[in-house]
Amino acid sequence: xxxxxxxxxxxxxxxAMPADAGEVLFLEGDACEHVYELRDGIARGVSISxxxxxxxxxxxxxxxxxxxxVAHTYRFTAEAVTSLHYVRHSRHxxxxxxxxxxxxxxxxxxxxxxxxxxxxxxxxxxxxNGVLVRICAFLVSIVDRLPQxxxxxxxPLTQLDIAAYLAxxxxxxxxxxxxxxxxxxxxxxxxxxMLIRAPARLxxxxxxxxx
Amino acid sequence: xxxxxxxxxxxxxxxAMPADAGEVLFLEGDACEHVYELRDGIARGVSISxxxxxxxxxxxxxxxxxxxxVAHTYRFTAEAVTSLHYVRHSRHxxxxxxxxxxxxxxxxxxxxxxxxxxxxxxxxxxxxNGVLVRICAFLVSIVDRLPQxxxxxxxPLTQLDIAAYLAxxxxxxxxxxxxxxxxxxxxxxxxxxMLIRAPARLxxxxxxxxx
DNA sequence: CGGCCCATTGACAGGCATCAAGTCCGGTGG
DNA sequence: CCACCGGACTTGATGCCTGTCAATGGGCCG
Numbered sequence: 001x002x003x004x005x006x007x008x009x010x011x012x013x014x015x016a017m018p019a020d021a022g023e024v025l026f027l028e029g030d031a032c033e034h035v036y037e038l039r040d041g042i043a044r045g046v047s048i049s050x051x052x053x054x055x056x057x058x059x060x061x062x063x064x065x066x067x068x069x070v071a072h073t074y075r076f077t078a079e080a081v082t083s084l085h086y087v088r089h090s091r092h093x094x095x096x097x098x099x100x101x102x103x104x105x106x107x108x109x110x111x112x113x114x115x116x117x118x119x120x121x122x123x124x125x126x127x128x129n130g131v132l133v134r135i136c137a138f139l140v141s142i143v144d145r146l147p148q149x150x151x152x153x154x155x156p157l158t159q160l161d162i163a164a165y166l167a168x169x170x171x172x173x174x175x176x177x178x179x180x181x182x183x184x185x186x187x188x189x190x191x192x193x194m195l196i197r198a199p200a201r202l203x204x205x206x207x208x209x210x211x
Numbered sequence: 212x213x214x215x216x217x218x219x220x221x222x223x224x225x226x227a228m229p230a231d232a233g234e235v236l237f238l239e240g241d242a243c244e245h246v247y248e249l250r251d252g253i254a255r256g257v258s259i260s261x262x263x264x265x266x267x268x269x270x271x272x273x274x275x276x277x278x279x280x281v282a283h284t285y286r287f288t289a290e291a292v293t294s295l296h297y298v299r300h301s302r303h304x305x306x307x308x309x310x311x312x313x314x315x316x317x318x319x320x321x322x323x324x325x326x327x328x329x330x331x332x333x334x335x336x337x338x339x340n341g342v343l344v345r346i347c348a349f350l351v352s353i354v355d356r357l358p359q360x361x362x363x364x365x366x367p368l369t370q371l372d373i374a375a376y377l378a379x380x381x382x383x384x385x386x387x388x389x390x391x392x393x394x395x396x397x398x399x400x401x402x403x404x405m406l407i408r409a410p411a412r413l414x415x416x417x418x419x420x421x422x
Numbered sequence: 423c424g425g426c427c428c429a430t431t432g433a434c435a436g437g438c439a440t441c442a443a444g445t446c447c448g449g450t451g452g
Numbered sequence: 453c454c455a456c457c458g459g460a461c462t463t464g465a466t467g468c469c470t471g472t473c474a475a476t477g478g479g480c481c482g
């Protein structure tokens with residue numbers, strides 16, 4: 001579902017910076033001075049509603065560019081989900097690279113797509129009713145971006161984050177996972193490991209089929 | 212809430228094309244060959260879920276640019292909500308103008324913001340629970356983009372469209388409007404006219420306050 | 423005038439949020 | 453090595469919200 005990770009517009013040999021899980025990369029509302037390129041690990045975009053409700057607007061993976069200067073300020077806070085590595089590009093250098101690439105390829109860089117697409121897709125996912133449908137659509141959209149470890153998916157997302165992404169509660173996410181487990185669609189040998197046993201059925205449920 | 216309408220990157224004197232209400236400007240999945248600039252009227256972005264559910268991903272107003280080549284194909288269908296006028300820019304000319312503007316102003320054009328921002332905002336709005344909160348947040352986000360007629364807002368959106376935008380049903384939207392009317396927050400002298408009687412309360416409810 | 427689409431209202435059931443309690447697991451310190 | 457502890461996950465009970473179905477009303481246009 002995800003478009004393949006786009007190459008950096010900047011041929012940079014910069015050393016990647018590390019960040020621990022939970023660390024903030026940039027804050028919603030801050031001026032866009034840098035574009036962050038994820039080298040490895042997973043990050044999340046977080047937005048706080050006026051009444052304090054926390055929403056995860058997107059998950060980002062290795063290769064994604066985050067914090068594009070699409071406005072004057074960042075529209076969401078970026079936090080590390082796992083420990084990760086990133087490279088920071090100054091807005092100006094990133095812009096120049098964009099112009100060059102724009103002129104050469106005749107269209108906007110895939111990197112813009114890479115940030116805007118997940119946000120767009122989340123809107124579509126949470127716009128559908130039925131939590132199970134949302135969970136499956138979500139899984140379908142990220143499975144091919146999760147690293148594999150001996151045949152299993154590395155699944156470091158907490159149900160709290162997934163709930164905040166799917167506009168529901170951790171309890172409901174847990175129940176949804178249980179349904180999928182009991183139906184033999186997935187299995188989770190460990191808390192942070194997942195195995196998709198029936199990809200076709202997962203896809204079908206995401207498309208509205210009954211469980 | 213909306214950023215002010217951005218000027219066109221192209222100093223074009225082209226004649227604006229008309230479109231009737233309901234008319235399709237471009238289809239989801241088609242190759243992005245043109246950028247559409249709305250001169251007047253209202254348009255909607257529509258996306259059909261795999262199971263046939265129709266979602267309105269955004270409403271667009273005069274001055275907005277729609278169909279940016281952020282990917283190879285349009286990610287949503289654009290339809291006229293009211294009769295409207297638009298100007299079509301070829302992708303290549305639009306791109307050149309973007310490059311120029313990018314170089315001069317040192318950042319991405321506001322026009323990208325103008326399309327991506329409503330999409331982002333919808334995600335935040337429908338990610339909140341409580342239909343009344345969503346309705347109010349929606350109203351707050353569009354009131355200053357609707358044209359006024361002798362002190363009243365011109366409100367040509369059907370409850371069907373609003374429901375498809377807010378990820379709910381027309382009946383629920385209707386009940387929400389009734390609550391707001393009975394609470395004196397809004398009034399609707401006619402089907403397509405609205406008066407915000409208590410903007411502060413509208414804002415408060417959108418922020419999570421009880422009615 | 424008639425037909426059609428949209429808005430409205432009511433009744434009802436079901437899904438999901440909420441609250442509460444208990445379990446599991448990894449990490450930490452003795 | 454083991455006990456402890458905190459956070460995440462799990463599970464159950466309950467009530468409300470809201471989706472669904474059905475019927476009516478109302479405005480617009482042909």
